[in-house]
Amino acid sequence: MKVISVVGARPQFVKLAPVANALTSAGHEHVIIHTGQHYDHNMSEALFTDLNIPAPNINLRIGSGSHGVQTGLMLAGIEDALRSHRSDWVLVYGDTNSTLAGSLAAAKLHRRVAHLEAGLRSLNRRMPEEINRVATDHLSDLLLAPTQTAADHLKNEGLSERTVVTGDVMTDVCLSLSATIGSRLPALPITVDPRHPFVIATIHRPENTDDPSRLERILKALGQIPRQVVLAAHPRLRAKAEEANLDVESFGVHISDPFSYSEMIAAIKASTSVVTDSGGMQKEAYILGVPCTTVRPETEWPETLVDQWNIIDANPDAIPTHATRPIPTVQPRPAYGSGNASENVIHALESWA
Ligand code: UD1
Secondary structure (H helix, E strand, O other): OOOEEEOOOHHHHHHHHHHHHHHOOOOOEEEEOOOOOOOOOOHEEEEHHHHHHHOOEEEEOOOOOOOOHHHHHHHHHHHHHHHHOOOOOOEEEEHHHHHHHHHHHHHHHOOOOEEEOOOOOOOOOOOOHHHHHHHHHHHHEEEEEEOHHHHHHHHOOOOOOHEEEEEOHHHHHHHHHHHHHHOOOOOOOOOOOOOOOEEEEEEEOHHHOOOHHHHHHHHHHHOOOOOOEEEOOHHHHHHHHHHHHOOOOHOOEEOOOOOOOOHHHHHHHHEEEEEOOOOOHHHHHHHOOEEEEEEEOOOHHHHHHHOOOOOEOOHHHHHHHHHHHOOOOOOOOOOOOOOOOHHHHHHHHHHHH
């Protein structure tokens, strides 16, 4: 079986890691097309090294730009790249512009497309990711759903016959890294003492970064948490804070570059709480048993809300209260699989090939 993976953004590299490994172990041919959506060293190359992912066969180097420009350039680039490789499956991951461009290019060339992490829904069409998910699910021939909730969404949209529930491949990576990390403390900025309580924060979504007064409210609220707060900053957050003349450190928040993935897992594990607007971090906090506050009005991972392991609240002023709430007394449930989702994905691709 020959599989072409199309990836481009940081969370997709994490999903690619166990899938690439499982494809190789099963003796399948695998070609990686990197669209170049994320291009900074610590947003791209560093993850390939950290997670032992083979270097991309093709890098289209298309990053930044408006949604239309970015997706359009990727569509043309991926079409060309697909023409130079036959495939049994084109595999697309998650919900970024690279996902949409990959599924559309493949479907137009009559290539069979599988969507990994199918069926997630925020039911908020103002999110670019929601448009990408819905369009990709309807373009794809095989829908690899991480959870039963995701499979139920697909059923409601008439797609159940193409759906297989596999578990979540990010959980495979998270559990395996967590076992390797054990109780090792993370490498945090030098101004933070990892032996004392600290909170890990990431904020990158346009609705939280692009309005200067909202960004200021979020930074202020982070600074009011009575703990050391480490903000691992996506390049967009740094750029928007600079544009708005906001000095992150002046709010009492320790800013750092994005962490390597394994260092982020170590940091979440050792933290007292997570504050984020990322999808992956909500899940990682849940799996690692750390309370999470999600600065958004909704989540695609509702399983994390059980027993208030995760609280969704778009009101920045509530962050300090949420981030200091006591740890739930009930253990998180194994909602995302037991660490073998990538094998289930390969098995589904083989059986549908
Ligand atoms: C993208 C995904 C989002 C995902 C996030 C993970 C879409 C629509 N959004 O959002 O779902 O949660 O990745 O990080 O695909 N930039 C750099 N260097 C980089 C990458 C980005 O400086 O390596 C800056 C550029 O100014 C760029 C901006 O960040 O224009 C936004 O990057 P983009 O890839 O368009 O979207 P993300 O916000 O990263």
